[in-house]
Amino acid sequence: MEGPLPKSKVVLHWLTAAAVFFLFVSSWWMLALPLPSENFTYRELPFQLHKNIGITVLIVVIVMITMRIKSKMNKPQLARTRLEKLADLDHMLTYFLITACCLSGYLSSSFSGWETTWWWLVNFPTWSEEDEVLNILFSDIHMWTCWALLAVIALHIGAALYHTFRNDEAIIKMFRL
Amino acid sequence: MTVQQGNGINPKWLGIIAVLFGILLLANHGNELLKQSVLTPGSAAELFVPADCRVDELDEEGLSQQECELMVSNVQIALASSPQWFRPAMLWLSALGIFFAIFSIGTGIAFVGGRKMNLTMTKFFFAALVAVDLCTFIAAVNTGPLLRAQYLWPTLLWFFIHLTIFAVVMSYSTSIEQENS
Structure with a gap:
């Protein structure tokens, strides 16, 4: 069994979990709002919030990946069981899909002609002029990576529940603050 | 067992x-x-402003004209029944x-x-x-x-x-x- 994790990593894990579920539920709702126009501005706040949280999640995930790589480098390499290898794969896939989801969302927004301002403070660069084809391409990538992420999260939660109900202490490190 | x-x-x-x-x-x-x-009450949907459904936006979102109009009705439902x-x-x-x-x-x-x-x-x-x-x-x-x-x-x-x-x-x-x- 692995030793305790840094408290910062535990906090970041739970903040990311809360943010990702909020992004899912709010995006399903906001995409049913009227299309934007001069009169209909219902999408402004939800989309801005979606981008703010999405970019924040991306930064947090990059920090978590860095922490994971550092901790792996500092630890002696022991033989790993099949389940441990699967858990590693699940984590890598989750990190990859969150990164892909956030990046494709940002790129889609960038090619849609809408500006991306992070928490109403930092202007993110747009990659080019409005490009309908690239906007739709990245929008599709955003959608499919998000569906894949939801599936991987379901597996992740299922595995966490399995270990908890088996009382095998495998997930306790994620709860030590 | x-x-x-x-x-x-x-x-x-x-x-x-x-x-x-x-x-x-x-x-x-x-x-x-x-x-x-x-x-919010008093916003465009409640004032019965017609839906603005541009063809390029419909293509981008994969929506029909009717769906686009119903999105406004969706907001009207929430506001009118509250x-x-x-x-x-x-x-x-x-x-x-x-x-x-x-x-x-x-x-x-x-x-x-x-x-x-x-x-x-x-x-x-x-x-x-x-x-x-x-x-x-x-x-x-x-x-x-x-x-x-x-x-x-x-x-x-x-x-x-x-x-x-x-x-x-x-x-x-x-x-x-x-x-x-």
Whole structure:
């Protein structure tokens, strides 16, 4: 069994979990709002919030990946069981899909002609002029990576529940603050 | 194989359930807060401004003209069927829901991590989650059929989830008190 994790990593894990579920539920709702126009501005706040949280999640995930790589480098390499290898794969896939989801969302927004301002403070660069084809391409990538992420999260939660109900202490490190 | 009896409630099981549903509840109430902040009375949909459905936007979103128009109707439904008190009530209830959901996550983490807990406070906060669901249910009952159709069933599901967790907390607390006496 692995030793305790840094408290910062535990906090970041739970903040990311809360943010990702909020992004899912709010995006399903906001995409049913009227299309934007001069009169209909219902999408402004939800989309801005979606981008703010999405970019924040991306930064947090990059920090978590860095922490994971550092901790792996500092630890002696022991033989790993099949389940441990699967858990590693699940984590890598989750990190990859969150990164892909956030990046494709940002790129889609960038090619849609809408500006991306992070928490109403930092202007993110747009990659080019409005490009309908690239906007739709990245929008599709955003959608499919998000569906894949939801599936991987379901597996992740299922595995966490399995270990908890088996009382095998495998997930306790994620709860030590 | 025969079903075997376990020895009482495992606080780790209670903890992980509280964390999982706490995270989902946080997202749920966060979205409700966002919804009530965005759908304000007197906005374009309520003033019957016709939907602006540009062909390029429809293509981009993969929508039909009718779907685009119905998106405006969707907002009209929410606004027209909300009594005046409904929006402030939901804003308060979702803010309270967010607070108690954060508590549920914190308590769950403490239960799984095996930390010392104040059981009286824990019982109070889980009872508060049940109370928030109950108030949301009562609020939704007193709106029109269109909002009732949207709110009643998910609220009832949350009510029973929280009632179950509260019942587990109560029995855990009782068994701890019996052990200590």
